[in-house]
Amino acid sequence: MLKSKFMKAVAATAFTFSTWASAQAVDLQFYFPVAVGGKAAETIQELTSDYMAQNPGVTIDAVYAGSYQDTVAKAITASRGGNPPQLSVILSVDMFTLIDEDLIVPFDDYLASDEDKAWLAGFYPAFMENSQTGGKTYGIPFQRSTPVLYWNKEAFAEAGLDPNVPPANWDEMVEFGKKLTKKDASGNVTQWGVRIPSSGFPYWLFQGLTTQNGVILANSEGNRTNFDDPKVVEALQYLVDLSQKHQVMAPGIIEWGATPKAFFEGQTAMMWTTTGNLTNVRDNAPFEFGVAMLPAKERRGAPTGGGNFYLFKGASDEQNQAAVDFVKWIAAPEQAAKWAMATGYVAPRADTWETDVMKAYAKDFPPALVARDQLEFAVAELSTYQNQRVTGIFNDALAAAITGQKTPEEALKEAQAQAEAVLVEYR
Amino acid sequence: MKATRFKRDWIHGWLLLLPAMVFLFAFTHIPAVTTLINSFYSTPRGQRPARFLGLDNYERMLADPVFWKVLWNNLWFALGTIPLSIALAIAMALWVNDKLAGRGFVRMAYFTPTVLPLIAVANIWLFFYTPGFGLFDQLTRGLFGWPASNYLGDPDTALNAIIVVTVWKEAGFFMIFYLAALQAIPVSLKEAAQIEGAGRWTIFWRITFPLLMPTTLFVSINAVINSFRLVDHIFILTDGGPDNASSLLLFYIYETAFRYWETGYAATLTVALLVLLSLLAIGQFFLFDRKVHYK
Numbered sequence: 084m085l086k087s088k089f090m091k092a093v094a095a096t097a098f099t100f101s102t103w104a105s106a107q108a109v110d111l112q113f114y115f116p117v118a119v120g121g122k123a124a125e126t127i128q129e130l131t132s133d134y135m136a137q138n139p140g141v142t143i144d145a146v147y148a149g150s151y152q153d154t155v156a157k158a159i160t161a162s163r164g165g166n167p168p169q170l171s172v173i174l175s176v177d178m179f180t181l182i183d184e185d186l187i188v189p190f191d192d193y194l195a196s197d198e199d200k201a202w203l204a205g206f207y208p209a210f211m212e213n214s215q216t217g218g219k220t221y222g223i224p225f226q227r228s229t230p231v232l233y234w235n236k237e238a239f240a241e242a243g244l245d246p247n248v249p250p251a252n253w254d255e256m257v258e259f260g261k262k263l264t265k266k267d268a269s270g271n272v273t274q275w276g277v278r279i280p281s282s283g284f285p286y287w288l289f290q291g292l293t294t295q296n297g298v299i300l301a302n303s304e305g306n307r308t309n310f311d312d313p314k315v316v317e318a319l320q321y322l323v324d325l326s327q328k329h330q331v332m333a334p335g336i337i338e339w340g341a342t343p344k345a346f347f348e349g350q351t352a353m354m355w356t357t358t359g360n361l362t363n364v365r366d367n368a369p370f371e372f373g374v375a376m377l378p379a380k381e382r383r384g385a386p387t388g389g390g391n392f393y394l395f396k397g398a399s400d401e402q403n404q405a406a407v408d409f410v411k412w413i414a415a416p417e418q419a420a421k422w423a424m425a426t427g428y429v430a431p432r433a434d435t436w437e438t439d440v441m442k443a444y445a446k447d448f449p450p451a452l453v454a455r456d457q458l459e460f461a462v463a464e465l466s467t468y469q470n471q472r473v474t475g476i477f478n479d480a481l482a483a484a485i486t487g488q489k490t491p492e493e494a495l496k497e498a499q500a501q502a503e504a505v506l507v508e509y510r
Numbered sequence: 511m512k513a514t515r516f517k518r519d520w521i522h523g524w525l526l527l528l529p530a531m532v533f534l535f536a537f538t539h540i541p542a543v544t545t546l547i548n549s550f551y552s553t554p555r556g557q558r559p560a561r562f563l564g565l566d567n568y569e570r571m572l573a574d575p576v577f578w579k580v581l582w583n584n585l586w587f588a589l590g591t592i593p594l595s596i597a598l599a600i601a602m603a604l605w606v607n608d609k610l611a612g613r614g615f616v617r618m619a620y621f622t623p624t625v626l627p628l629i630a631v632a633n634i635w636l637f638f639y640t641p642g643f644g645l646f647d648q649l650t651r652g653l654f655g656w657p658a659s660n661y662l663g664d665p666d667t668a669l670n671a672i673i674v675v676t677v678w679k680e681a682g683f684f685m686i687f688y689l690a691a692l693q694a695i696p697v698s699l700k701e702a703a704q705i706e707g708a709g710r711w712t713i714f715w716r717i718t719f720p721l722l723m724p725t726t727l728f729v730s731i732n733a734v735i736n737s738f739r740l741v742d743h744i745f746i747l748t749d750g751g752p753d754n755a756s757s758l759l760l761f762y763i764y765e766t767a768f769r770y771w772e773t774g775y776a777a778t779l780t781v782a783l784l785v786l787l788s789l790l791a792i793g794q795f796f797l798f799d800r801k802v803h804y805k
């Protein structure tokens with residue numbers, strides 16, 4: 084009797100406490116990077132204030148944290164200082180680093196119901212490869228992209244090529260490139276055939292070539308790389324040959340940032356770059372252009388790229404739940420469509436593409452569909468433990484081969500040995 | 511009586527020093543000591559705390575080819591920037607110290623690069639260097655019909671391209687010191703020399719330059735420090751590439767600490783930088799200082 088009364092009292096107290104707690108606003112801090120031009124930052128601020136208007140119990144402090152690099156640096160520093168954000172958008176490839184630093188928690192605990200699991204299955208599998216490891220989901224795709232080929236239809240017509248047919252494979256890209264490369268009277272090139280930028284992070288576009296050549300650069304546990312595989316060497320040889328043997332691409336390291344501008348200026352007839360530039364090219368290209376999947380070798384292929392949502396350690400259960408609810412809301416078709424159209428990022432769920440606004444957008448601007456359709460052939464972006472270090476080693480090797488300091492084989496052998504030394508402690 | 515008086519003065523003295531000391535300790539001395547301690551430990555990661563490594567980090571540094579490469583780069587960078595920016599600064603100061611039309615405007619023009627933030631400057635130069643349609647390529651094509659260049663994307667020229675930006679940025683700043691020093695030189699010395707029949711070159715070499723020596727010492731110490739400190743533009747222009755061809759020691763430290771998150775090893779590299787800088791500063795003061803003052 085007494086006992087049951089006591090239990091009731093406990094239950095009642097617990098109940099009051101939980102209602103009291105839920106009546107309090109849940110505060111969330113949310114870091115986000117901006118990696119493309121356009122209205123990315125404004126759109127995120129707009130979406131978070133919409134969410135707060137609809138959910139008065141939640142306060143979200145959306146903090147613009149700079150580039151991807153700055154954002155991960157800030158999130159790690161803040162966490163080490165005992166003041167982590169609850170939610171952050173960070174490169175999908177930084178997953179292993181964040182796990183290694185013991186800073187994030189998987190989403191699975193907060194997505195336990197069957198309905199939630201079905202929701203999780205609604206993302207394109209190509210995007211989930213970089214978001215899951217060891218059977219757990221650490222990232223929810225948000226601002227995701229993939230590289231595509233843009234071509235100048237007028238330059239194609241001028242070179243006697245069908246302006247509506249992009250190169251379908253590696254050989255065609257060289258063949259078309261030779262026709263498209265123009266020289267002036269003194270032998271200086273005025274228009275290159277193709278441009279594959281290689282400054283900063285050459286590994287990303289290079290991964291397009293390796294995927295097409297049928298080889299994967301790192302295992303899904305993130306602790307073994309495959310840099311010196313003969314097929315990787317072959318892919319690098321092809322990239323080097325584009326400028327050195329076939330002379331259809333400018334020699335040396337090619338700047339990322341200047342690539343769209345070079346395309347607009349007619350310095351190159353084709354370029355490989357991210358779909359994140361789609362809106363930019365649409366607004367600024369003074370000629371008719373086309374967008375195609377990257378050319379194939381053994382198969383079609385491209386890496387994915389961009390950022391995921393991560394849940395940080397150190398938050399209360401309630402904060403995590405609120406963060407997950409927010410992520411679910413922002414990934415819902417209406418919000419995701421708004422985000423995709425404002426930036427050019429690929430909407431990561433099929434249901435977004437079913438909405439009327441997205442259908443109208445795609446009908447008006449069919450190139451927007453190319454990236455989505457390419458996802459079928461896309462693979463995880465190169466990601467390992469100590470990711471920045473390992474991709475840094477790989478980037479140096481690529482740069483050394485592109486600038487002719489080392490042969491592709493030599494450069495990749497050295498990179499593999501260095502990556503081994505870093506990764507061996509994670510097996 | 512006297513003792514309490516002494517004590518009061520003593521307390522006052524320390525109180526006056528305190529604010530500056532707090533900041534000096536918080537932001538200079540304590541971090542420097544912590545860095546030294548951290549350089550003997552491994553990088554803490556998640557559930558693995560830092561463990562004592564002794565000299566392992568230092569052995570790794572000596573065996574690290576990238577470390578030696580950035581050190582050589584830094585040497586070239588110093589050799590390329592210091593003499594050139596000092597020579598330019600003296601030339602510019604002499605030029606704008608004379609009476610010439612629009613002197614104020616020319617002084618301002620020379621000083622402008624100093625006022626601009628280095629990141630903004632780097633973005634402008636990035637456009638100058640852009641292959642094909644950048645300013646330099648448009649000029650060289652229009653004037654000489656040269657083919658497109660790729661100064662930043664070629665390992666042989668990337669570091670030189672960065673040196674040019676740095677000299678452009680620094681020379682105007684050093685000019686200000688020389689200008690002030692030139693104005694402090696009594697005109698009577700120059701007039702006396704002219705009466706003796708000395709030419710312009712002799713006057714510069716025998717009178718002006720020796721009297722500028724204290725300024726040259728000051729400026730050269732600053733230039734040495736800057737050659738290890740100025741890396742902001744590398745982030746924009748080359749990101750250290752291609753294959754570390756334009757990476758400098760401080761840039762490599764940043765990369766190791768905040769891109770690779772190997773803070774233990776980065777601390778070791780920082781110690782190397784600190785030792786190098788102290789040696790250079792001490793060397794300059796002790797070897798140089800005796801010959802600086804004109805007697």
